[in-house]
Amino acid sequence: MRKERIKTVILVLLMLNCLQLTGQIWFNKKLWPFGYNFFNSLPRIPVINTIINKLPFSKDTFSDDSLFSNAVKPQAIVINGGSAREVYYPHQKSYGEAYKIINNVISNLLASSSGNSLVIPVDEWQSYLKGKSIFVSYNFNMNADSFAKCFNKSADSFSFDGIVSDFIITGDSVTKKSIVCFLDKSSGIVTKFLVDNSGEEILKYIESATFGKSLSRVFAFELRLDENPPNTSIQRPVLLDSFVLLPMDNESIDRIAASNPLGSESYVFDKIVTAIGYTPSSLRKSVSADGTASYVENSATISIDPRGVIEYNAVEAERGIFLQSGKIQPFNIAGKVLQIAENIWHATGADKMPEINIVSDLTDPKGSDFFVKMNFSYNGIPVIPETGDEEGNAIFAHISNGYLKSFRINLKTFNKTEQSDSTMPIIPAIDKLAENYGNSSNPLIVKNIFKCYRLKEDTASVAWGVRANNNQNKTIIISSES
Amino acid sequence: MKLTRVLLLSVLFITLFAVTAGAMPDVVWPGDGGNTSGLIVITKPPKDRSATFDRSYVISGYGKEGTVVAIYKLSGDVYVKTNYEWQIGASTYFAIPIELDSKKNILLCRAEDSSGQYQHAKLEITYLGSSLSDVVRNITVDATSIPY
Known part of the structure; x- marks a missing residue:
C-alpha cells in the first residue's frame, strides 16, 4: 500500500513536470526559426498573448523593474531653497535621500484616485522654482504609464493623461499639503496635484538641505535671458528656454578612461x-x-x-x-x-x-x-x-x-583616473554653440545644458551637452576642443 | 631710410592710439550719459534699482558681439573702474556674478564697441542681508561708558 502511494506521488510529479516543460517549450523557447514553428506564432495572436501574460513562466512583459527604474532615474535633483540652490547627482548620498522623499510623494500620488488636479499658469510654476521646492527634470518626455513605472507603480488609479517632462514637489505651509506639478514641455501645460499631508515635512527637508548654501545655479528666466528682446538691433543666434539651469561656477569632474x-x-x-x-x-x-x-x-x-x-x-x-x-x-x-x-x-x-x-x-x-x-x-x-x-x-x-x-x-x-578636469564656463560654452550652430535669422533654442563626457573612441573628456531644437534632435557636445 | 622710419613710427603711433582709444577709462564722470543706447540690454536687474539678500549678485543681459563691458562703482563724485570687465561673445549673452561689498552699491555699466561708441547704464543694488561680519562691523563702543 505504501509503495503504491509513493508510485502515485512520483507519477503525479512527473506529469506536472512534463506539463511545465511543455509550456516552456511551446511558449518560451524558439526551437525552430520564425515561420517554421506553429507554436512560435501562437503568442502573436492577441487573445493567446493575454492568456500567456497571466502564466507564471511567461516572459512577454518585461519583468526586471529595477533595471528600468534605474535607467529612467533623473540625472540630477535640484533643491530650490529660495535664496539657495543645491543639485544632487546619482552617486551622492544626498541624492538617495532626496529620491526617497520624491518616491514617497509620487507613490502616494499614483495610488490616489481622488484626482485633485488643476491646470496652472507657467508663472506659478516659475514661482515654485524661485521658492522652496524639489525640481526634477528628465531629458525626455513620458506618458503617465511610463512615469508610474519609473517608481515601480501602476498608473491605473492615476487620473492624468498628459505628458511629463519635468515635475516639482513642494509643500503648502498653510494647508500642510504636499503639491506635485507636472510640466509638459511640448504643450507648455502645467498640471498641479494636491497629494497628502507631508507638505511641512517636505519644506523642512528643503530648508535643511539648502541651509548655508548659495545660489550657484540660476534658471534662465531668473536672469530674464529667455525673454524676447524689445525694440533692439541685437540679433541673437541662440535663445535659451526659460528653464535652462545655468551654473555660475566651474565644476571639477573626475577624468575617466x-x-x-x-x-x-x-x-x-x-x-x-x-x-x-x-x-x-x-x-x-x-x-x-x-x-x-x-x-x-x-x-x-x-x-x-x-x-x-x-x-x-x-x-x-x-x-x-x-x-x-x-x-x-x-x-x-x-x-x-x-x-x-x-x-x-x-x-x-x-x-x-x-x-x-x-x-x-x-x-x-x-x-x-x-x-x-x-x-x-x-x-x-x-x-x-x-x-x-x-x-x-x-x-x-x-x-x-x-x-x-x-x-x-x-x-x-x-x-576613474587620478586626474580631474574643470568644466568650461557656461557663457563661453554658449558662445561656442552660437559660433558653430547659431543662426540669427532662425535662432537655435536651447532646451537643456548639462555636463557630460564626450567619448571619442576610448578617450572621454569633460564637455557640455546641449539639447536644442535642431533638426536631428541629437545632443550637441561643446567643449574647449570643439 | 628716413621715409621708412617715418612710416614705421606713424603706423606704430596709429596702432597705439587705436588701442588707447579702445581701452576702458579708469574713471567715468556721472554726467556722461554715453553716445549710444543700442549696444547692450541689461535684463537683471530688471530696473535701475534693485535689492537682494545675497552678497553675490548676477548682472545679466545681452549685447552686440565684440562689445566690451565693464562695471564701475561710485566712489565720491566719480565712478571708478572695478575688476569686472568682459567681452561679449557670439551668443550675445553675459551673466557676471559680482560681490556686493556694502549696503548700497551704486554702479555704472559701461559698454563700448571698437568704433568708439559707448553706452552707460546706472544700477543701484541694495544689499539687504546680514551676516556675522556685518553685525560685528556695526558694533560701536562708547569708551566713556566703560567702567574702570
Missing part, C-alpha cells in the same frame, strides 16, 4: 548571438578582414565588431525579434531593449553593466515605428559617444509593429 570589454574570442561571439535569441550553429558565420563576425540568417543579420559594436538587423519588421503585441507600451518596450542589452553584456563576461540612461521619449508613438535610445553614464554624468554617425547613442533600437527591427550597442566600460 573608457575601454572595450569585448575580446575577439569566437565563443564569446557565439554567446552574444545566443543572448540575442538565436542559435549560433543554425546561422551562417563569416569573419571579415577587420575581425568583424557576421551571423546571417534568412531573416536577420547579427554583426559583432571586436571594437565593441554589436548590431542586429532584420530584413523586415515581422522577421525581427518579437517584443510586444497590440498597442505599444513604451516602458515595456524600453525595458525589453534594456534586457537584451544586459543579456549581451553578461555574454561578454564583463562585470556589471555601466550605468545606463534612457534619452528618447517614452510616449505613445504616432505610427507603427518606435525608437529607443540610451546612453551610458558615469556617476550620473552622461557619456555621449561621438561615433561620427547620425545617432551617437550607446544603445539604439528601432521597433516596428512590436518587433525589434534593428538594434545597435556600443560596449564600453569606464574607470
